[in-house]
Amino acid sequence: MDNELQDPLVYRRILLTVDADDHESTVRAFRLACTLAHDYDAHLGIASVMESEDINIFDSLTPSKISQKREELKTIINQYVEQAENNGVKDVTPLAYDGGDVDDVILKHVIPDFKPDLLVTGADTQFPHSKITGAIGPRLAKRAPVSVIVVR
Amino acid sequence: MDNELQDPLVYRRILLTVDADDHESTVRAFRLACTLAHDYDAHLGIASVMESEDINIFDSLTPSKISQKREELKTIINQYVEQAENNGVKDVTPLAYDGGDVDDVILKHVIPDFKPDLLVTGADTQFPHSKITGAIGPRLAKRAPVSVIVVR
Numbered sequence: 001m002d003n004e005l006q007d008p009l010v011y012r013r014i015l016l017t018v019d020a021d022d023h024e025s026t027v028r029a030f031r032l033a034c035t036l037a038h039d040y041d042a043h044l045g046i047a048s049v050m051e052s053e054d055i056n057i058f059d060s061l062t063p064s065k066i067s068q069k070r071e072e073l074k075t076i077i078n079q080y081v082e083q084a085e086n087n088g089v090k091d092v093t094p095l096a097y098d099g100g101d102v103d104d105v106i107l108k109h110v111i112p113d114f115k116p117d118l119l120v121t122g123a124d125t126q127f128p129h130s131k132i133t134g135a136i137g138p139r140l141a142k143r144a145p146v147s148v149i150v151v152r
Numbered sequence: 153m154d155n156e157l158q159d160p161l162v163y164r165r166i167l168l169t170v171d172a173d174d175h176e177s178t179v180r181a182f183r184l185a186c187t188l189a190h191d192y193d194a195h196l197g198i199a200s201v202m203e204s205e206d207i208n209i210f211d212s213l214t215p216s217k218i219s220q221k222r223e224e225l226k227t228i229i230n231q232y233v234e235q236a237e238n239n240g241v242k243d244v245t246p247l248a249y250d251g252g253d254v255d256d257v258i259l260k261h262v263i264p265d266f267k268p269d270l271l272v273t274g275a276d277t278q279f280p281h282s283k284i285t286g287a288i289g290p291r292l293a294k295r296a297p298v299s300v301i302v303v304r
Contacts, residue, residue, distance in 0.1 A: 005235050027156055142287075150293045
């Protein structure tokens with residue numbers, strides 16, 4: 001067998017995607033991401049995306065409403081960041097994004113910005129207004145250029 | 153936040169699927185599965201499936217040919233098992249299956265038999281005669297009842 005097969009494989013930059021509207025499906029993914037980041041001393045990024053369709057047409061004409069939605073998203077992400085730090089993860093980065101389709105934002109912006117080697121996502125994480133129906137985890141598992149774990 | 157978010161999440165039974173015909177796509181998945189199984193003292197199952205279409209119609213009429221193919225598959229799996237043991241994994245189980253479509257065999261037989269809590273698969277692992285084209289990893293990520301990591 002190859003010598004290469006002897007080498008451990010350890011992830012150094014772990015990106016967790018959270019659905020700010022669906023705490024339930026995020027819990028196990030959060031716990032796994034924290035466990036790995038803590039045990040392997042990895043960087044942890046916690047990302048969520050504000051979908052443009054979350055803002056209705058009336059609110060979209062009111063800059064203060066958009067700004068308020070953005071602040072709400074940041075607050076939720078920061079709660080996860082604080083909990084991760086309480087769990088002993090040393091290096092945690094909050095990542096709040098908005099606009100566009102969630103899959104595309106993660107693939108075209110979040111991944112190139114944070115440069116993870118592992119993406120952690122809940123199995124049931126759905127974004128109700130995504131143009132593609134169903135959970136995003138398996139879709140990211142297919143399309144992302146890095147390792148993806150779908151947590152159940 | 154929930155108290156539950158403080159709990160580590162650790163996998164105890166890790167199932168690695170290997171493509172006996174495609175060593176390359178299996179190497180990183182093997183390394184990750186060994187790393188996790190070693191570091192968390194988890195059980196490791198190493199599974200491969202002999203596709204019925206791998207046997208041509210002439211060979212299928214010759215029991216000794218089928219038997220030979222089955223032995224070849226077992227030899228390959230046992231090489232991975234031995235390497236995993238050399239890597240310090242204490243509890244490794246070889247799992248050789250045959251017949252049917254690979255996805256279905258894994259979902260209906262290998263998972264119910266081994267009862268993994270994590271399935272580890274290479275991103276490019278393809279089974280050329282599978283009725284569905286493309287890599288099996290993302291499809292298992294969608295359909296499996298347990299966590300799935302697609303390794304790149």
